[in-house]
Amino acid sequence: MKHRTLPALILAGTAGLSLTACGGSDGGDAMPSGQADMPAMPAMPATNQSPAAAATHVAEGTLNSIDVAAGAVNISHGPVASADWPAMTMTFKLSDPGAVQALEPGQRIRFEFTIEGGMSATVTKISAVQ
Secondary structure, three states: OHHHHHHHHHHHHHHHHHHHHOOOOOOOOOOOOOOOOOOOOOOOOOOOOOHHHHOEEEEEEEEEEEEOOOOEEEEEEOOEHHHOEOOEEEEEEEOOHHHHOOOOOOOEEEEEEEEEEOOEEEEEEEEEOO
16 A cells, blocks of 8 residues: 555655746745846747647638628638538638629639638638639
């Protein structure tokens, strides 16, 4: 029985020492010795986007509707492997609402889009498939 509790106590004690060594237990901002003269590292930009979200994706589909006032289109598209999306129907924002002036609902289209997060996406290029 003692063999099982001793490692747990050692780990608990080691974790406490690690926090103390890093300044975690007293809330202080002091640098551990030897690191005070290190140059400051540039801050990394905060982002919650996945690599797929940051990319431009290409798909084909059917233009179901155009809402010029809202700057949006509704498209039924096939699977988009680069975004890990199945085939679906969804509404996209338009980066340029004027890009759909020559298009009509019911047309087959090819479009490029970016993903802002989740299912929020913006069409950056759109054209009729000939």
